[in-house]
Amino acid sequence: MAHVRFQNVSKIYTRRSRQFLFRYVWDALRGRRQRRDSGGFYALRNVSFELREGDTLGIVGHNGAGKSTLLSLAAGLTVPEEGSVTVQGRLSALLELGGGFHQDLTGVENLYINAALCGMTRREAEEAFDRIVEFSELGEFIEEPLRTYSAGMVMRLAFSIAVQVEPEILLIDEVFAVGDKDFQAKCGERIREMRDKGTILLCVSHSPETLRALCKQGLWIESGEVVMQGEADEVFDAYLARKGAGQAAS
Amino acid sequence: MQYTNYGFLLRNLVLRDFKIRYRNMSLGVFWSLLNPLVMMGVLTFIFTQIFRPPNVEDFYLKVLSGIVVFNFFSLAWLSATVSIYSNAGLVKKVPMPRELLPISTVLANGLHFLIQIGLLVVLLLHAGYEVNRYWLLLPVVFALEAAFVCGLSLTTSALDVYFRDMRYVVESANTVLFWLVPIFYTFTMIPQEYRSIYQYNPIAAVVLALQAIVFEARMPPTPLLIKLPLVSAVFLAVGFVVFRRLKRNFADFL
Numbered sequence: 001m002a003h004v005r006f007q008n009v010s011k012i013y014t015r016r017s018r019q020f021l022f023r024y025v026w027d028a029l030r031g032r033r034q035r036r037d038s039g040g041f042y043a044l045r046n047v048s049f050e051l052r053e054g055d056t057l058g059i060v061g062h063n064g065a066g067k068s069t070l071l072s073l074a075a076g077l078t079v080p081e082e083g084s085v086t087v088q089g090r091l092s093a094l095l096e097l098g099g100g101f102h103q104d105l106t107g108v109e110n111l112y113i114n115a116a117l118c119g120m121t122r123r124e125a126e127e128a129f130d131r132i133v134e135f136s137e138l139g140e141f142i143e144e145p146l147r148t149y150s151a152g153m154v155m156r157l158a159f160s161i162a163v164q165v166e167p168e169i170l171l172i173d174e175v176f177a178v179g180d181k182d183f184q185a186k187c188g189e190r191i192r193e194m195r196d197k198g199t200i201l202l203c204v205s206h207s208p209e210t211l212r213a214l215c216k217q218g219l220w221i222e223s224g225e226v227v228m229q230g231e232a233d234e235v236f237d238a239y240l241a242r243k244g245a246g247q248a249a250s
Numbered sequence: 251m252q253y254t255n256y257g258f259l260l261r262n263l264v265l266r267d268f269k270i271r272y273r274n275m276s277l278g279v280f281w282s283l284l285n286p287l288v289m290m291g292v293l294t295f296i297f298t299q300i301f302r303p304p305n306v307e308d309f310y311l312k313v314l315s316g317i318v319v320f321n322f323f324s325l326a327w328l329s330a331t332v333s334i335y336s337n338a339g340l341v342k343k344v345p346m347p348r349e350l351l352p353i354s355t356v357l358a359n360g361l362h363f364l365i366q367i368g369l370l371v372v373l374l375l376h377a378g379y380e381v382n383r384y385w386l387l388l389p390v391v392f393a394l395e396a397a398f399v400c401g402l403s404l405t406t407s408a409l410d411v412y413f414r415d416m417r418y419v420v421e422s423a424n425t426v427l428f429w430l431v432p433i434f435y436t437f438t439m440i441p442q443e444y445r446s447i448y449q450y451n452p453i454a455a456v457v458l459a460l461q462a463i464v465f466e467a468r469m470p471p472t473p474l475l476i477k478l479p480l481v482s483a484v485f486l487a488v489g490f491v492v493f494r495r496l497k498r499n500f501a502d503f504l
Contacts (some may be wrong), residue, residue: 001462013502015504021413024412025412025413026497028496028498029492030500031495067357068342072501076345077344077345077501078501078502079499079501091345093343093344093345095343095344097261098341099339099343100271100340100344102266104270104274105266105270109266109269112262113262113263116259116261116263117259117262117344120258121258122257122258122261139502152434240488249261
């Protein structure tokens with residue numbers, strides 16, 4: 001059973017003086033747990049939640065609140081200093097537009113590399129090829145080098161690959177920002193379809209409007225700490241109210 | 251994420267490296283051949299016309315065989331050492347087995363190496379050398395060299411994330427090693443007391459094995475055949491351990 005569990009998770013970033021680096025690497029090489037510097041700051045503090053199949057969590061917060069750090073932890077890209085993160089299931093992460101893309105390679109070449117990066121086998125990638133190209137609506141452009149693509153086209157390709165991997169857990173970070181309305185609608189459709197099939201969804205945005213249609217649960221964080229956690233609509237409403245108040249005050 | 255199949259990803263990463271290198275170049279793969287040929291020409295000129303060592307038969311071919319092996323080692327090691335840093339986008343944003351970054355870089359360089367070996371073979375046959383049964387050992391010897399470079403690169407690429415000085419350490423080491431590999435001198439010129447040490451230098455050992463096989467049509471010396479796999483295995487094992495211990499926090503330090 002696919003699941004995502006955060007238990008009292010904290011992520012601390014430390015200042016890196018030269019001595020600190022040497023000590024840090026030395027400890028790591030000896031297999032010891034790293035000592036922490038006193039001057040660290042909490043990018044995330046004491047966050048807990050648990051998601052099971054079909055759960056959808058929308059995470060909101062201002063810039064620097066710790067949203068992306070949270071997704072990095074879920075993707076296993078970085079490890080928590082305190083608490084534990086447990087992730088079980090096939091995971092696909094859309095954390096950056098075309099993270100593994102290369103400008104000089106064609107759409108097809110990039111497609112295969114990214115499919116492989118998403119954990120697909122050769123057979124799976126070949127089977128999914130037509131579906132991905134069709135979903136991306138790139139047509140003939142798929143044969144062209146990526147540097148001739150617009151930002152929207154890159155996003156379409158990246159997104160098409162990520163959703164055709166049939167992940168059990170899907171992480172999305174702000175990537176709805178690009179692309180036309182029609183494609184956005186199609187993506188939303190596809191994500192809801194996956195959700196209904198049991199895919200766990202973690203979405204991050206600073207604007208909750210895009211999240212409303214996708215998420216049942218909400219998590220609001222500021223400065224690394226949980227402000228509110230619960231029903232998506234309640235959390236988003238509270239967040240918008242606070243945001244509006246903040247803007248009015250300033 | 252569970253990767254059931256590293257092969258497909260590795261293959262794609264290797265091809266990506268290879269394609270990117272030659273995309274938008276008019277001479278393409280020809281560059282792989284030009285560099286060793288130029289080096290061969292220069293070294294042959296210096297060591298037959300300026301310095302005059304005892305006459306070595308087909309000196310230019312011996313130089314080329316040394317250069318090809320050394321080039322693979324030095325280029326693969328250097329580019330693999332910076333592979334984590336130069337793929338920071340992948341390391342920070344895409345969950346994947348990160349060991350594959352230095353390893354695929356080494357293997358992509360291995361493709362260039364094979365092209366250069368092709369050049370060497372053509373020149374060897376042209377000079378009248380014949381294929382002999384010991385050639386069957388060559389793939390094994392080259393695989394051991396690749397394993398050694400992978401091991402070394404796993405260590406240095408992981409350290410490079412924390413200490414960017416690593417690439418300069420590697421560059422300097424390469425410069426020094428160039429003189430310590432029998433490229434423009436032969437093994438027989440090395441004084442007896444240093445020979446056993448040379449066999450522990452895997453790159454020198456690969457050159458020696460290659461030269462024994464293609465020029466003398468004989469089995470490489472037994473101690474060399476024992477030491478080379480041993481050293482390669484140790485470096486590979488150490489590389490994986492070091493990499494695994496350091497990779498946890500890569501994303502935080504890039």
